[in-house]
Amino acid sequence: MRHEGHDARDEAGAPRQDEVDALVPGWAAELPASLVTVLELSKRVSRIGGLLEQATRAEMAELGLTYAEFDVLAALHRAGPPYRLKPSDLTRSLFLTSGGTSNVLQRLARAGYVDREADAGDGRSRWVRLTEEGRRVAATALDASGRAHSDVMAAVPEETVRRAADALREVLLVIGRRRVR
Template sequence: MTEERRDSVDHILDQWQRERPDLDLSAMGVFGRVAQVARVVEGRVEEVLNRHGLRSGDFDVLAALRRSGPPYTLIPSELSDMVMMSRAGMTSRLDRLEAAGLVERSLDPADRRSFKISLSEKGREVIDATLTDHAANLAGLASGLAAEDAATLDRLLRDLLGALA
């Protein structure tokens, strides 16, 4: 490995190798780098979302509604499942999005005890603009990898996630 290709994780691994040569710490390198990448990406994604007046969780809800297709309507339990969030947490998030005019609540005619959540016209405009910028941002972040390497990394991470599930 050339010196210019070494990173902070290599430095940590070198220190551990010196102190604990009896351990195989190769997985520590993998997961240390995954964690560092996640922190950088999370920060850059938050910058894009903030420019559109959204929090990460708001984006998740609006994106779930938008990708559900016309009429862009789901019940709160479906939304909770799609964004892996508790029903109680979803209620406060929906309150905030409704107050901002990004979603609309209506009684579910099939079950008057339940509500339907719909993406408002304003919400659709916001999520479409945000998603356009978000996709460009992610493409820029991934541009340091050749297309073949990005595809390989995608496959490897999918395999790892499958093994961890």
């Protein structure tokens, strides 16, 4: 079965191959073409995400942060002044479990990067807020993450990145609300 869909060509005009292309013949021998395409997409998204995460993890390790700690600091920073969110909102936005969020928040509180404050409007609820030191560390970590992402993607033309981001938005708009069993 001939694999269609390549549009990147090498200097000789042959389709360029990535590591996922090596998997396609095995899938194509056993599966319908439409499923092969979905597997190619899934594998490439996973591989790109993994490479970006690996580079970010290395930068965060140099700052003494785990990837999960960085994620929480970034989410609180992204919330803008007064840099606070409810733990349940953090859990939802980061796709973590409530237990996982709680563990990360405890570590960040011990480090002095976040504190918890009562919600004046709801005595049962609390806010998680970046401390001044937490804002400093979050800004430093966001800069490091940006550099890591830029380094990984440096050789990819900006227009290619834009097209990929736009195409993946279309996919996510369709499948993003799907509940996983």
